[in-house]
Amino acid sequence: MNRWLSVCLLAAVPAAAAPTFSKDVAPIFFKHCAGCHKPNDIAPMSLLDYKSARPWAKAIRASVLTRKMPPWFADPKHGHFSNDARLSEAELATVRAWVDAGAPEGEAKDLPPAPQFTEGWQLGKPDIVIDMGETYTVTPNEDAYEHFVVPTNFTQGRWIRAAEIKPGNRKVVHHVHVLMVSEDLSKMEVASTKNIPALSQYLIREGKLSRIRQDAPVVNDACADNLPNLPFLTGSQEGGLAAFLPGRPPDVFPPGTAKWIPPGAKLEFVIHYARVSEKDEKDRTSVGLYLAPAPPERVLRRLDLRNFFFQIPAGAAKHEVRRCYEFEKDKLLLSFTPHFHYRGKDVTYEVSYPDGKREILLSIPRYDFNWQLVYRLKSPKFVPKGSRLMVTVHYDNSPNNKANPDPKQTLRWGDRSEEEMMTSWIEYLDAKPDGPAAQTSEAARIRTPEETRRR
Ligand code: HEC
Known part of the structure; x- marks a missing residue:
């Protein structure tokens, strides 16, 4: 001024x-x-x-x-967000x-009364608490991205109205995702790269970390016609259960909705431990589940969009990577969570409707890895069948990017923060209520791999 x-x-x-x-x-x-x-x-x-x-x-x-x-970080010109x-x-x-x-x-x-913060669970006592199954020690200067799989021991499926992740140690837990893994779900290719057989020929695993091979095929524009036949360049993956990210409130699902955890499901905790320099730190993170009183009108789902096959050249100041998704039915979109690492620069979510109109639903002109915010739409966005969502991301791998750990690297997909990702989590509901028939047999609604691939 x-x-x-x-x-x-x-x-x-x-x-x-x-x-x-x-x-x-x-x-x-x-x-x-x-x-x-x-x-x-x-x-x-x-x-x-x-x-x-x-x-x-x-x-x-x-x-x-x-x-x-x-x-x-949302550009106020596009969209209205409840948070x-x-x-x-x-x-x-x-x-x-x-x-x-x-x-x-x-x-x-x-002076007004100061807000009260409960120690421990912000949403109150959970109905079920599941922890990551072991105590993990984070050593100084370690940047660790760890996976822990634990059984739910559920003999019947459960409807969940909220899920809260409680980091065991706030000093080292940077962010956490809790994903569902089950016999049923592994058939449908869940979000975790570890459970995706089709991808494994392109992956290198080092301990618990994975990355895409440098010599894997390169597709930066997954919105182009005639895409090569590679896993997950089209369609979507069914998303996780809950996330803990800096500054993000616990996941309370909208009224009338719930998420389904199938019988026999396992939970996979994917935890990013940030570097701390002084001494060993221990962590045992858990997730609290809050049961829905009855089956919901609508099943809350998350579609995860990824492009595993980008390649960011060394030094590139504005490298574009795209991913598209065709809506196979009418949907109501609820929220967006973009996820990239240190080179993420900006991202736009734009829909083109069947009548040819286009609309930007969310634009983030300046992405920052430290703040993995969720953008919750003020009112659900109706997107009709036949529409196309385009996610366009730019990466800054140049020395001008202060967060860049090494501009000399050619980057592929990788779990480590020093490598890159191109992921979007989008929460949605089917526009048509699911109805009681579907509720009795949620498993029937889980897509087969064939269906997933066709999209
Ligand atoms: C989502 C969490 C979050 C919220 C909400 C938040 N802050 Fe912060 N703030 C942080 C963190 C973490 C840091 C330290 C890291 C950093 O500076 O990025 C910080 C740093 C700061 C700093 C130090 C900046 C500096 O130059 O060193 C100031 C001042 C500040 N916040 C003021 C505010 C004020 C005022 C508000 C509300 C109007 C606010 N913050 C809301 C998390 C938050």
Whole structure:
């Protein structure tokens, strides 16, 4: 903002009305910041009380005005999101005026009650808790991406209305995905690369990590015609159960919906442990499952779109990779979670409808690996059969990308953060309610590999 404008704005606020922490600023911090800025959470300081917040006043002003905080990356020109984290213009003005007035505390009587945070489960006591089955030791400077498979011991299928992942050790657990694996599901080629036989000839495994061979065929544009016959360039994979990502609230499924866990299913925990330098750290992460009281009207599903066959040249500043998906029936889209690593630069989700119209559902002009946010649509997006979703990602593998661990590398798909991924998780419902017949036999609705491949 230029000086003239700030002077005008300041002049417009009478001196007596200078905002105070207690009256004006605390409500903003409690609502928009406290989720991460509370004791023992991921942010460096608490913003729950004046004493903790005051030394950060200047940094707070800068970080909110540049919209570095709260983290949110969707271009406001496209789509409306129920979890939009941005401060309103009025809230921004209040924070700025407060800092410019010397960050006064105000009067204790004006202070609203601070939000209460429960230790442990945020959603309350789960009906079923399943942990990862062992205690894992993270050694200093290790960047580990680990898989743990544990049985549910479910003899009958369960409908789940919510799932909360509880990291065993917040210091080292960067993100967690919990996927379902079962006899049924492995037939339909689940999300984890370990369970995908068709892909294995292109994979190199080192311990628990996998990556695509450097000499595997290259397809950067999986939206092109006449694609080679390689796994997962078309169609979709059925997605996981729950995710824990920095700044992401637990997965509570929308009213009237639930996810299905088939009998005999196993859960696979995929955990990314971030580097910590001092000493060994131990972790035992678990997932809490909350049972739905009855079968839902609609089954909540996730379609996972990946392009395993991209290749990012060394030094490339804006390398494009695409993946498309044709809707085989009417669907209601609920949320998007893009997932790339350090070279991810931007991503766009665009639909072209059968009538030829196009619409951008989500655009992220500046992707940041540290903030793996979910973008939940304010209202479900109806996408008719015959539409096509195009995911376009750009990667910055140049030295100008500050996060880039090594611009000299030619990159393929790999589990390690130093390698790359091209993944999108999209939660959806079938537009037509599933109805009681389908509910009694959810297994019948699980696609066969043949069906998956045809799409
Ligand atoms: C989703 C979690 C999250 C939310 C919400 C969030 N922060 Fe942060 N904030 C962090 C983390 C983590 C860091 C430290 C890492 C970093 O700077 O990226 C941080 C760093 C900061 C810093 C230090 C920046 C610097 O320059 O060192 C300030 C100031 C800050 N946050 C203010 C705020 C304010 C004010 C809000 C609310 C309006 C807010 N944050 C909301 C997670 C969050």
